[in-house]
Amino acid sequence: MIRFEHVGLRYGIGPEVLSDISFALEPGSFHFLTGSSGAGKTSLLTLIYLGRRPTRGLITMFGQNINGLSRAELAPIRQRIGVVFQDFRLLNHMSAFDNVALPLRIQGKAESEIRNNVQELLEWVGLGDHMHVLPNTMSGGQQQRVAIARAVITRPRLLLADEPTGNLDSEIGFRLMNLFEQLNRMGTTILIATHDQTMIERFEHNKLVLDHGGLRVEEPKHWLSKKIDGVF
Amino acid sequence: MQNPFARERSLGVSRTRRRYDLPLNKAGGTGFLTLLIGLMTFLALLALSASFVLSAMTDRWSSGLENRVTIEIPAENEAGKILSSEETKKTGLKIESLLTSHPAVLRTHIMTDEEIRELVKPWLGENLMLGKIPLPGLISAELQEMTPETIQILEKKIKAIHKTARIDTHEEWLGDLLRFTGALQFAAFILALVIGLATITAVAGAVRSHMAVYHAEVELLHLMGAHDSYISRQFQRHSLSLAFQGGLCGVAIGGLCLLIIGWISGEMGVSLLPDFRMGYLQLGVLATLPVFMALISALAARQTVLKVLRKMP
Numbered sequence: 001m002i003r004f005e006h007v008g009l010r011y012g013i014g015p016e017v018l019s020d021i022s023f024a025l026e027p028g029s030f031h032f033l034t035g036s037s038g039a040g041k042t043s044l045l046t047l048i049y050l051g052r053r054p055t056r057g058l059i060t061m062f063g064q065n066i067n068g069l070s071r072a073e074l075a076p077i078r079q080r081i082g083v084v085f086q087d088f089r090l091l092n093h094m095s096a097f098d099n100v101a102l103p104l105r106i107q108g109k110a111e112s113e114i115r116n117n118v119q120e121l122l123e124w125v126g127l128g129d130h131m132h133v134l135p136n137t138m139s140g141g142q143q144q145r146v147a148i149a150r151a152v153i154t155r156p157r158l159l160l161a162d163e164p165t166g167n168l169d170s171e172i173g174f175r176l177m178n179l180f181e182q183l184n185r186m187g188t189t190i191l192i193a194t195h196d197q198t199m200i201e202r203f204e205h206n207k208l209v210l211d212h213g214g215l216r217v218e219e220p221k222h223w224l225s226k227k228i229d230g231v232f
Numbered sequence: 233m234q235n236p237f238a239r240e241r242s243l244g245v246s247r248t249r250r251r252y253d254l255p256l257n258k259a260g261g262t263g264f265l266t267l268l269i270g271l272m273t274f275l276a277l278l279a280l281s282a283s284f285v286l287s288a289m290t291d292r293w294s295s296g297l298e299n300r301v302t303i304e305i306p307a308e309n310e311a312g313k314i315l316s317s318e319e320t321k322k323t324g325l326k327i328e329s330l331l332t333s334h335p336a337v338l339r340t341h342i343m344t345d346e347e348i349r350e351l352v353k354p355w356l357g358e359n360l361m362l363g364k365i366p367l368p369g370l371i372s373a374e375l376q377e378m379t380p381e382t383i384q385i386l387e388k389k390i391k392a393i394h395k396t397a398r399i400d401t402h403e404e405w406l407g408d409l410l411r412f413t414g415a416l417q418f419a420a421f422i423l424a425l426v427i428g429l430a431t432i433t434a435v436a437g438a439v440r441s442h443m444a445v446y447h448a449e450v451e452l453l454h455l456m457g458a459h460d461s462y463i464s465r466q467f468q469r470h471s472l473s474l475a476f477q478g479g480l481c482g483v484a485i486g487g488l489c490l491l492i493i494g495w496i497s498g499e500m501g502v503s504l505l506p507d508f509r510m511g512y513l514q515l516g517v518l519a520t521l522p523v524f525m526a527l528i529s530a531l532a533a534r535q536t537v538l539k540v541l542r543k544m545p
């Protein structure tokens with residue numbers, strides 16, 4: 001589904017934030033992306049949601065080499081990706097409802113369909129009473145849930161989330177992780193950047209670890225030890 | 233069961249109203265742009281009206297004179313002796329019969345003293361004792377086709393009858409007049425062009441600054457997979473509506489000015505010039521100015537947005 005081959009990224013004339021990254025995400029997989037602060041998690045996600053072009057290397061998305069695609073051809077690819085930004089990026093002049101409805105409107109969905117889906121999802125994330133509230137009057141956790149709802153409303157093929165549970169209490173955090181798992185079971189590929197070790201340990205998924213510009217894949221410890229137990 | 237939209241209605245949120253994804257209508261500078269476009273429309277209206285009036289003038293002046301000549305019989309002969317009006321009339325009749333016998337001449341008309349007085353009135357004033365001034369004889373003639381040869385032949389024959397009589401083909405002053413009004417019309421055209429360009433530049437500048445202010449929002453739409461046309465439509469609609477509003481104000485105020493100008497010139501009895509009422513077609517063109525302004529503004533906005541968006545990955 002996604003393949004990076006020897007991808008490098010630098011901002012301007014600065015040092016390479018990512019150097020020689022190679023990995024592949026299989027359809028329907030669930031990965032955590034970890035690494036210390038400033039390791040380049042957000043930068044890597046930016047490359048995946050096509051917010052930037054890499055300085056070098058080859059990126060294949062949904063079977064298409066994105067280097068060979070025109071601007072117009074990138075738009076439909078972006079529509080298949082849901083993103084929860086680290087800083088949410090909600091539009092403060094429109095209500096939570098309209099924020100969540102925005103991706104559907106961009107995709108030209110019917111207003112009746114939009115109304116039902118958005119209402120249902122906002123109720124599900126516990127914001128049924130805040131549909132017509134402007135985001136900048138909401139708490140950090142509420143804003144985060146709006147951002148998550150906006151990312152998943154289109155049932156994207158790929159969901160990227162940058163610290164999605166950072167501002168949430170563990171109760172709501174686990175509920176949202178369950179939402180992600182549910183989406184994953186319905187076929188959405190998921191990549192979540194997080195520092196949250198309890199989350200990583202509780203949900204056993206493969207880890208992509210960013211370290212000094214490089215990337216390595218780690219299988220969950222739990223799972224690994226079980227496998228070893230089984231073999232020996 | 234409760235109507236699922238009841239809550240939305242009670243909150244006063246209409247779901248059918250066209251909304252902007254970007255808060256453009258709250259952006260600063262909107263009022264300024266509307267005002268500017270209003271002024272531009274006002275100027276364009278005046279320039280166009282002037283150009284219409286000029287073209288009506290030239291039409292009226294030249295249409296009556298095409299293929300027409302005037303034969304002038306001066307009130308004095310070559311020796312400088314004043315002719316009596318009877319003598320002038322006799323010469324006039326002689327020349328007229330000569331003209332009517334010529335195959336190239338379609339129609340002739342000897343102007344009566346009344347008509348001549350009417351003609352010179354604006355120049356000499358009514359109060360002059362016109363009856364005492366010897367009037368020249370004037371014969372207007374309509375030719376089948378005005379060629380230099382015909383004119384030459386006719387002139388020769390007329391001179392044989394009366395030495396100082398001459399044919400006036402109106403070419404000279406008509407040519408001057410047409411050149412003059414042509415230059416004025418060209419100036420009006422250039423003015424309209426400049427107004428159009430200024431409007432486009434102002435709209436493009438405003439759109440550029442809006443895109444800078446809402447860069448994060450625009451980028452977000454882009455990252456969600458919005459096509460360039462989806463984003464540009466937001467700016468287009470906004471520019472269209474405010475240019476239309478500005479245009480309407482400009483046309484309203486400009487129309488009022490034209491009415492006042494018309495009223496003042498009527499009051500002052502500027503009857504020297506014929507009455508230049510604009511036709512329905514021309515009024516129609518003026519009335520569509522706001523639409524035209526709205527369209528060029530929308531187009532300018534679209535081009536600007538597309539150009540800026542092309543810099544995004």
Ligand SMILES: Nc1ncnc2c1ncn2[C@@H]1O[C@H](COP(=O)(O)OP(=O)(O)OP(=O)(O)O)[C@@H](O)[C@H]1O
Nearest residue numbers: 011014017035036037038039040041042043044086
């Ligand atoms: N827009 C940018 N321009 C220049 N440098 C940048 C930009 N974005 C990130 N960087 C640099 O790239 C490096 C990686 O940043 P990035 O935001 O990807 O890290 P991160 O792993 O997401 O960190 P955190 O866990 O704190 O969110 C940092 O050194 C940062 O200074």
Ligand SMILES: [Mg+2]
Nearest residue numbers: 041042086162
């Ligand atoms: Mg980050």
